Amino acid sequence: MGIFLFACLLNLVKPPYPLFPMIRQAHFIGVRSLFVIIFTGAFTGMILALQGYYTLTKFGSEGMLGSAVALSLVRELGPVLTALMVVGRAGSAICAEIGIMRNSEQIDALECMAIDPYKYLLAPKYVAGILTVPLLTAIFDVIGILGGYLIGVVLLDVNGGTYFQGMYASVDWQDIKMGVVKSLVFGLLIVWIASAKGYFLHRERSGGFGAEGVSRVTTDAVVLSSVAILVWDYLISAIML
Amino acid sequence: MSKEQPAAAIELVGVEKRFGRQTVLRDVNLSVASGKTTVIVGASGEGKSVIIKHMLGLVRPERGEVLVFGSNLARARKKELNRIRMEFGVLFQNVALFDSMSVFDNVALPLRERTKLSETVIRAKVREKLDLMDLIDADDKFPAQLSGGMKKRVGLARALMLDPKVVFFDEPTTGLDVSRSNEIYRLFHKTQRQLGYTAVIVSHDVPKIFKLADYVALLAEGKIQGVMSPEAFQLSEQPLIRRYVEETMGPIYSSAKEESALYEPA
Numbered sequence: 001m002g003i004f005l006f007a008c009l010l011n012l013v014k015p016p017y018p019l020f021p022m023i024r025q026a027h028f029i030g031v032r033s034l035f036v037i038i039f040t041g042a043f044t045g046m047i048l049a050l051q052g053y054y055t056l057t058k059f060g061s062e063g064m065l066g067s068a069v070a071l072s073l074v075r076e077l078g079p080v081l082t083a084l085m086v087v088g089r090a091g092s093a094i095c096a097e098i099g100i101m102r103n104s105e106q107i108d109a110l111e112c113m114a115i116d117p118y119k120y121l122l123a124p125k126y127v128a129g130i131l132t133v134p135l136l137t138a139i140f141d142v143i144g145i146l147g148g149y150l151i152g153v154v155l156l157d158v159n160g161g162t163y164f165q166g167m168y169a170s171v172d173w174q175d176i177k178m179g180v181v182k183s184l185v186f187g188l189l190i191v192w193i194a195s196a197k198g199y200f201l202h203r204e205r206s207g208g209f210g211a212e213g214v215s216r217v218t219t220d221a222v223v224l225s226s227v228a229i230l231v232w233d234y235l236i237s238a239i240m241l
Numbered sequence: 242m243s244k245e246q247p248a249a250a251i252e253l254v255g256v257e258k259r260f261g262r263q264t265v266l267r268d269v270n271l272s273v274a275s276g277k278t279t280v281i282v283g284a285s286g287e288g289k290s291v292i293i294k295h296m297l298g299l300v301r302p303e304r305g306e307v308l309v310f311g312s313n314l315a316r317a318r319k320k321e322l323n324r325i326r327m328e329f330g331v332l333f334q335n336v337a338l339f340d341s342m343s344v345f346d347n348v349a350l351p352l353r354e355r356t357k358l359s360e361t362v363i364r365a366k367v368r369e370k371l372d373l374m375d376l377i378d379a380d381d382k383f384p385a386q387l388s389g390g391m392k393k394r395v396g397l398a399r400a401l402m403l404d405p406k407v408v409f410f411d412e413p414t415t416g417l418d419v420s421r422s423n424e425i426y427r428l429f430h431k432t433q434r435q436l437g438y439t440a441v442i443v444s445h446d447v448p449k450i451f452k453l454a455d456y457v458a459l460l461a462e463g464k465i466q467g468v469m470s471p472e473a474f475q476l477s478e479q480p481l482i483r484r485y486v487e488e489t490m491g492p493i494y495s496s497a498k499e500e501s502a503l504y505e506p507a
Binding site: 100101104105106108109111112113114115116120 | 350
C-alpha cells in the first residue's frame with residue numbers, strides 16, 4: 001500500500017494535470033457532501049452548546065461557551081466528524097467504483113490502451129480528497145459555531161458578544177493549524193485506503209470476486225478508514241499539542 | 242514455423258506461470274506470425290486467457306520470455322510497456338467497456354488520452370468507426386443499454402481506434418447467437434483486410450473459427466501442443482490435437498478404418 005500511495009502521489013505531481021477529471025471528483029467528494037456536512041455540523045454545534053451550557057453553568061462560566069464550542073470544533077470534532085462523513089459518503093463510493101472497474105477488467109482495459117490508471121483514474125481523486133476535506137472541515141466548523149450560537153445565545157440567553165469574544169480570545173492560529181493539518185491528512189487517508197482496497201480487490205486473500213467481493217472490500221475500506229482517522233487524530237494531537 | 246513463413250510479431254519462449262500452487266502454463270512456446278491470424282484453442286481452464294494476458298503485459302511469467310516486436314515484456318519497464326501497448330487493440334471476453342461512459346466516449350477515450358487530436362477530428366474518427374460497426378445510432382447509449390452483440394461491436398470499435406498492429410480477441414463470440422457471431426466474424430474479416438493487423442484469437446467456436454485462422458495452436462496440459470494451418474490441425478496425428486479435434490468436431494472420417502468395417506463379415 002505504501003508503494004501504491006507513492007505511485008499515486010508521483011502521478012499527482014507529474015504533468016499533465018487533467019483539470020476536468022479533478023473538478024468532477026472535487027464535485028463528487030466535496031459539493032455532493034455539502035448537505036450532510038452542513039447538517040451534521042449544525043447539530044454538532046447545537047449539541048456542544050447545549051451540553052456545554054449545562055456543564056459550564058455548574059461552575060458559573062457560561063461566558064466560556066463560545067470558546068468551548070469553537071475549540072472543540074476547530075481542533076477535534078470538525079476534522080474528525082467531517083472525515084467520518086466523507087468516508088461514509090465518498091470513501092465507500094470510491095472503493096466500490098474502483099473495485100467494480102477491477103472486477104470487470106476495466107482497469108486492465110485502461111492499461112492495454114496505454115492509459116495509466118494511476119494518472120487517469122486515481123490522481124484526480126487524490127487531488128479532490130486533499131483539497132475538499134479541509135474545505136468541508138472549514139464549512140463544518142463555521143456551521144457548528146453558528147449552531148452553537150443558535151442554542152447558546154438565541155435559546156439559552158448567553159450574551160452574544162461574550163460568545164464571540166470568548167472565541168476570539170481562546171482560538172489561536174495553532175488550533176486552526178492543527179485542524180487544517182488533520183483534515184489534510186484525513187483527506188489523503190480516505191482516498192488512499194478506499195482506492196487501494198478497490199484497486200487491489202483481485203489480490204484479497206478472502207477472495208475478491210463478484211458483487212460479494214466488492215461489498216466486502218467496501219466495508220473493509222470504511223472500517224479501516226474510520227479507525228485510521230481516529231488513530232491519526234490522536235497522533236497528530238499528541239505531536240502538535 | 243518454417244523460414245518461408247512471415248516474421249513473428251509475438252514470441253513466447255519457455256513461459257511458465259503459477260497461481261499459488263497451481264501451475265497454469267509450463268514451458269509455453271508460441272510464435273504469432275506478423276499480419277496473420279493465430280487462433281489459440283483448448284479446453285476451458287487450460288490458461289488460454291492467461292497467454293493473452295502475458296502478451297499484453299498484464300501478467301508476468303515466473304520463467305521465460307514474452308517477446309513483442311523484439312522487446313521482452315517479462316522485463317519491460319512501464320514506459321516501454323506503454324510504448325508497445327500503443328500498438329495493441331484488445332477485445333476482452335466481457336468487453337470491459339467503461340460502464341459510466343456513453344458508447345461515443347468509450348470509443349473516443351484512446352484518442353482523447355493518447356493523442357493530441359482536436360475534438361473535431363476525434364468526433365469524425367469515432368463516427369467513422371461507429372459507422373463501420375453499424376453503431377451510429379447508439380453513440381449516446383450506455384453499455385448497460387446495449388445487447389451482447391452491440392457491446393462486442395463497441396469493444397471492437399474501441400480496440401481498432403488507434404489503428405493497432407496487433408489485435409487480441411478473447412472469446413469474441415462467447416454468449417452470442419449464430420447470426421451475431423457471424424456478424425462479429427464478418428466485421429473482423431473486413432477490418433483486418435482494411436487495417437492489415439496481426440490477430441490473436443482465443444476461441445471455443447470450433448470449427449467455425451478455423452475459417453478465419455491462418456494458424457491454429459492447441460493449449461493442453463499447460464503447453465502449446467502444435468501451431469499449424471487449420472487443415473493440418475484437423476488432420477494432425479499428434480494425440481492431444483487429435484483428441485481435441487474429435488471431441489469438438491466428432492470423429493475424423495478414415496476410409497481405412499470405416500470402410501474396412503463395412504466389408505467385414507457379419
